[in-house]
Amino acid sequence: MKITLNSPLDMHLHLRDGDMLKLTAPLSADFAGAVIMPNLVPPVTTPTAMQGYAARIASAMDGAAFSSYMTLFFTPMSEKELQAAKETPGFFGFKLYPAGITTNSEGGISDMAQADTTLKLMEEMGIPLLVHGESHGFVMDREQEFLSVYRHLATKYPKLKLSMEHITTAAALRLLDEFPNICATVTLQHLIITLDDVAGGALRPHLFCKPIAKRPEDRDALLQAALNGHPRLMFGSDSAPHPRCKKEACGCAAGVFTAPVALPRLAEIFATNGAADKLQGFVSGNACAWYGLTPVQKTITLQDTPMMVPASYRSYGEQVVPMYAGESIGWSIVR
Amino acid sequence: MKITLNSPLDMHLHLRDGDMLKLTAPLSADFAGAVIMPNLVPPVTTPTAMQGYAARIASAMDGAAFSSYMTLFFTPMSEKELQAAKETPGFFGFKLYPAGITTNSEGGISDMAQADTTLKLMEEMGIPLLVHGESHGFVMDREQEFLSVYRHLATKYPKLKLSMEHITTAAALRLLDEFPNICATVTLQHLIITLDDVAGGALRPHLFCKPIAKRPEDRDALLQAALNGHPRLMFGSDSAPHPRCKKEACGCAAGVFTAPVALPRLAEIFATNGAADKLQGFVSGNACAWYGLTPVQKTITLQDTPMMVPASYRSYGEQVVPMYAGESIGWSIVR
Numbered sequence: 001m002k003i004t005l006n007s008p009l010d011m012h013l014h015l016r017d018g019d020m021l022k023l024t025a026p027l028s029a030d031f032a033g034a035v036i037m038p039n040l041v042p043p044v045t046t047p048t049a050m051q052g053y054a055a056r057i058a059s060a061m062d063g064a065a066f067s068s069y070m071t072l073f074f075t076p077m078s079e080k081e082l083q084a085a086k087e088t089p090g091f092f093g094f095k096l097y098p099a100g101i102t103t104n105s106e107g108g109i110s111d112m113a114q115a116d117t118t119l120k121l122m123e124e125m126g127i128p129l130l131v132h133g134e135s136h137g138f139v140m141d142r143e144q145e146f147l148s149v150y151r152h153l154a155t156k157y158p159k160l161k162l163s164m165e166h167i168t169t170a171a172a173l174r175l176l177d178e179f180p181n182i183c184a185t186v187t188l189q190h191l192i193i194t195l196d197d198v199a200g201g202a203l204r205p206h207l208f209c210k211p212i213a214k215r216p217e218d219r220d221a222l223l224q225a226a227l228n229g230h231p232r233l234m235f236g237s238d239s240a241p242h243p244r245c246k247k248e249a250c251g252c253a254a255g256v257f258t259a260p261v262a263l264p265r266l267a268e269i270f271a272t273n274g275a276a277d278k279l280q281g282f283v284s285g286n287a288c289a290w291y292g293l294t295p296v297q298k299t300i301t302l303q304d305t306p307m308m309v310p311a312s313y314r315s316y317g318e319q320v321v322p323m324y325a326g327e328s329i330g331w332s333i334v335r
Numbered sequence: 336m337k338i339t340l341n342s343p344l345d346m347h348l349h350l351r352d353g354d355m356l357k358l359t360a361p362l363s364a365d366f367a368g369a370v371i372m373p374n375l376v377p378p379v380t381t382p383t384a385m386q387g388y389a390a391r392i393a394s395a396m397d398g399a400a401f402s403s404y405m406t407l408f409f410t411p412m413s414e415k416e417l418q419a420a421k422e423t424p425g426f427f428g429f430k431l432y433p434a435g436i437t438t439n440s441e442g443g444i445s446d447m448a449q450a451d452t453t454l455k456l457m458e459e460m461g462i463p464l465l466v467h468g469e470s471h472g473f474v475m476d477r478e479q480e481f482l483s484v485y486r487h488l489a490t491k492y493p494k495l496k497l498s499m500e501h502i503t504t505a506a507a508l509r510l511l512d513e514f515p516n517i518c519a520t521v522t523l524q525h526l527i528i529t530l531d532d533v534a535g536g537a538l539r540p541h542l543f544c545k546p547i548a549k550r551p552e553d554r555d556a557l558l559q560a561a562l563n564g565h566p567r568l569m570f571g572s573d574s575a576p577h578p579r580c581k582k583e584a585c586g587c588a589a590g591v592f593t594a595p596v597a598l599p600r601l602a603e604i605f606a607t608n609g610a611a612d613k614l615q616g617f618v619s620g621n622a623c624a625w626y627g628l629t630p631v632q633k634t635i636t637l638q639d640t641p642m643m644v645p646a647s648y649r650s651y652g653e654q655v656v657p658m659y660a661g662e663s664i665g666w667s668i669v670r
Contacts, residue, residue, distance in 0.1 A: 138551055139535035140475070199534060200474035203543045203587035212534055216473055248585055252538035 001304045002334070003267050003276050007032035007295045008283040009067075010262065012130075012165055012185045012236025014255070015057060016040070019316035024241050025060035027260045027313060030333055032284070032298040033067030035130070035236065038095055039104040043073035047088040054090045067295040071095040071130060074109065076118045082125055092291075093128030093161070098146075101134050102210045103240065103254060108132075112149060119157050128161035128291065129153070133172075134211055140195075143211050144171045154179040161291065166190065166238045168211045170221035176232055183290050185236025188258045188265055189213065189323060191223045205252035206321050209240065212254075227270065229278035234287045237262045241320040244312060248321075258323045261309055265324070267302035268331040300333060307332035336639045337669070338602050338611050342367035342630045343618040344402075345597065346520045347465075347500055347571025349590070350392060351375070354651035359576050360395035362595045362648060365668055367619070367633040368402025370465070370571065373430055374439040378408035382423040389425045400631040406430040406465060409444065411453045417460055427626075428463030428496070433481075436469050437545045438575070438589060443467075447484060454492050463496035463626065464488070468507070469546055475530075478546050479506045489514040496626065501525065501573045503546045505556035511567055518625050520571025523593045523600055524548065524658060526558045540587040541656050544575065547589075562605065564613035569622045572597045576655040579647060583656075593658045596644055600659070602637035603666040635668060642667035 013034035015021050028034055036057065038044035044053050050070050057068050069092035072085055085091050096115070097108030109115055122129055131153075135145035150172075153162055164172055164184040176184050193213045198204055207213065225233050239262065240255025247253060258265075263283070270279040287293060309324040348369035350356050363369055371392065373379035379388055385405050392403050404427035407420055420426050431450070432443035444450055457464055466488075470480035485507075488497055499507055499519040511519050528548045533539055542548065560568050574597065575590025582588060593600075598618070605614040622628060644659040 138529065139531050140550070194473065196474050199543065199547055202585075202589070203538065203540055205538055205585060205587075208534065208538045215475070248583075250537075250540060250583055252540075254537070 001271060003271065003279060003302045005263070005280055005283060005300045005302065007298050008263060008300055009235070009287050009293070009295055010034035010237045010239070010259070011234045011287050012187070012238045013037065013259070014039070014238070014240045015060070016241060017053070017056065019318045020241060020243070020320075021056060022060045022316045023313060023318045023320065024259060025057055026062060026064065028239070029061055029064035029066060030263055030300055031066070033069060033295040035069040035071060035092055038071045038073040039097065039102070041104050043104060043107055044071075045073045045075050047072075047085050047091070050091065051088060065296040065298060069293070073097070073107065074115070074118075074129070075107070076114055077121075079121050082118070082121050082127060086125060086127060093130055094122065095130045095132070095165075097132045098134060098136070101132055101136070105132070112152070119153070119160060123157040123160040126161065128163060130163045130165050132166075133164050139212055140214065143167065143169050147171060147175050150175055150182060151179070154182050166211060166236060167222070168214045169218045173221050173225050176230070183232040183234060185234050185238075186222050186226060187236065187238045187256070188262050189256045190219065191226055191269065192219070194219050205247050206323065206325065207256055208252055208254055209238065209256045210254040223269070226282050227273050227275040227278060229275070229281050231281070231286055232290060233282070234290070235262075235266065235283045244319045244321050256323050257320050260313065260322050261307070261324050261329060263300060264302055264307050264331040264333055265329050268304070268329060271304065271331070302331050303334050304330060305332050306330055336606060338606065338614060338637045340598070340615055340618060340635045340637065342633050343598060343635055344570070344622050344628070344630055345369035345572045345574070345594070346569045346622050347522070347573045348372065348594070349374070349573070349575040350395070351576060352388070352391065354653045355576060355578070355655075356391060357395045357651045358648060358653045358655065359594060360392055361397060361399065363574070364396060364399035364401060365598055365635055366401070368404060368630040370404040370406060370427055373406045373408040374432065374437070376439050378439060378442055379406075380408045380410050382407070382420050382426070385426065386423060400633060402630040404628070408432070408442065409450065409453075409464070410442070411449055412456075414456050417453070417456050417462060421460060421462060428465055429457065430465045430467070430500075432467045433469060433471070436467055436471070440467070447487070454488070454495060458492040458495040461496065463498060465498045465500050467501075468499050474547055475549065478502065478504050482506060482510050485510055485517060486514070489517050501546060501571060502557070503549045504553045508556050508560050511565070518567040518569060520569050520573075521557050521561060522571065522573045522591070523597050524591045525554065526561055526604060527554070529554050540582050541658065541660065542591055543587055543589055544573065544591045545589040558604070561617050562608050562610040562613060564610070564616050566616070566621055567625060568617065569625070570597075570601065570618045579654040579656050591658050592655050595648065595657050596642070596659050596664060598635060599637055599642050599666040599668060600664050603639070603664060606639065606666070637666050638669050639665060640667050641665055
């Protein structure tokens with residue numbers, strides 16, 4: 001069996017910088033494009049920094065046709081600053097982090113009222129807002145506790161293009177149905193794993209991410225919504241590489257590195273669940289329709305021939321361990 | 336401030352064997368005694384193996400006065416076998432593990448009906464049953480799902496001395512109140528931490544144990560029950576040493592090593608919560624009353640002078656990392 005995808009998009013991707021960027025960028029090159037997260041050290045907060053980062057990504061892509069949809073780390077901005085951002089080539093939108101909620105997010109927003117003027121302007125100017133939606137509460141409740149903020153934003157700024165990033169709960173899906181002016185991304189791992197996979201047997205640091213994987217009923221609801229072709233649910237891998245030494249140590253950093261396995265594994269999941277026809281929308285069409293995107297043209301064919309996933313990817317002195325490291329998955333990309 | 340304890344007991348302790356036993360046994364020697372868990376490889380299932388293990392523990396204690404309350408790994412037994420166990424010096428009771436539920440428990444019980452005849456005999460013979468009460472369900476639900484088994488056992492064998500080991504939930508506490516013929520142990524860490532401490536920030540393998548730490552309201556309920564002097568709630572550290580290399584690797588083994596910090600930290604917790612008078616019952620009196628124990632006489636004095644906890648304990652080629660490694664805790668033992 002084969003599935004052909006037109007211009008698949010990863011609507012939430014961490015490529016890092018420096019040697020790690022050089023290692024990871026080519027591993028996302030089967031996608032036609034991706035929304036690039038700005039949480040570098042320091043975060044990408046200015047159009048100038050963003051353009052520099054986009055150029056480094058293009059260089060690391062080594063000639064691959066790839067649309068980098070660049071985001072800026074949300075900070076309060078004037079209309080003039082927003083206009084300058086909007087006019088910068090490659091600019092896609094803002095990523096808002098509650099302060100300190102995940103990797104390199106210390107400079108995020110601690111009080112949503114700080115964001116009010118900027119959000120009103122973004123609504124008027126058609127600039128998307130992508131949100132890492134977690135409270136600082138108990139780890140299993142953080143997303144659900146944040147839903148009131150989404151509700152507030154969706155009500156107060158009805159025309160704001162608002163995305164709940166990497167949702168992990170059935171409750172977030174219900175909010176998606178409640179507000180037609182919200183979209184959401186979901187990762188590969190949150191369609192597959194639960195907290196059981198992270199900490200139910202032995203501890204598995206390579207499956208530890210933020211938001212943490214939740215309950216079986218959450219995973220099942222997310223998978224069903226994806227398979228049913230929910231028009232505002234989009235694939236965003238949140239593929240988040242960390243050096244192997246940081247994942248396999250005390251104080252393991254949060255993030256699952258899925259970029260190299262995402263398309264084959266998604267094809268396998270959709271095909272084995274009889275929903276192969278819904279994959280194009282999930283990995284491209286829904287996002288193109290919602291945001292009005294026209295990514296570079298790229299055709300990828302996937303087949304039900306196994307892929308042996310490397311134990312790790314190494315180059316430029318960096319080493320990252322992917323999901324399914326050393327295992328075989330059922331589908332692969334036709335090269 | 337000082338607190339003097341008479342014959343403190345650890346009602347749930349893993350000492351392992353071989354070099355690890357030699358390292359860990361002396362670190363429990365401030366206790367007057369402990370209930371010793373039988374999940375070695377292979378598990379301790381016969382009186383002969385148990386006597387050998389007790390002798391190795393006594394040797395590792397290196398002259399310290401210490402009552403080893405030995406348990407056998409529960410397997411179905413005849414009346415004759417039970418009688419032989421009961422007559423073996425040092426025998427305390429049976430530890431029942433659902434098959435495969437935790438470290439070295441592969442040979443446990445997969446169907447409670449297998450245990451029926453043996454449990455009836457144990458009830459008649461006054462032999463305690465200590466249970467690792469977890470289902471094979473979702474990691475946050477496993478204890479709560481197992482409560483129906485406790486309810487069944489407490490109802491079917493009303494005179495059986497039944498202990499819910501290392502309880503972690505408010506629901507288990509409620510069951511304790513529902514059935515006066517059940518007692519329970521609780522660890523140090525489950526009075527203090529939640530899943531947030533294990534996986535809410537970075538991943539902290541040295542706080543990863545089974546049952547996993549639960550929600551804040553569970554932790555709070557357990558702490559309050561201990562501070563209020565619940566007469567059937569007993570301290571059992573479940574101190575579970577693993578070699579450092581097994582804790583700080585992918586597939587981290589479950590267990591928190593608390594033996595060397597348990598008494599000072601408990602004193603600190605009870606004193607700072609105005610419940611210093613309840614500590615004697617929690618770490619000794621409740622267990623002595625419930626089981627009719629007369630441990631060796633030992634007096635330990637604790638004081639509100641800080642203890643610097645070593646980054647690890649090393650000897651005999653083994654290395655283990657305790658809870659609070661490299662940190663200072665507020666109380667210490669007067670030497």
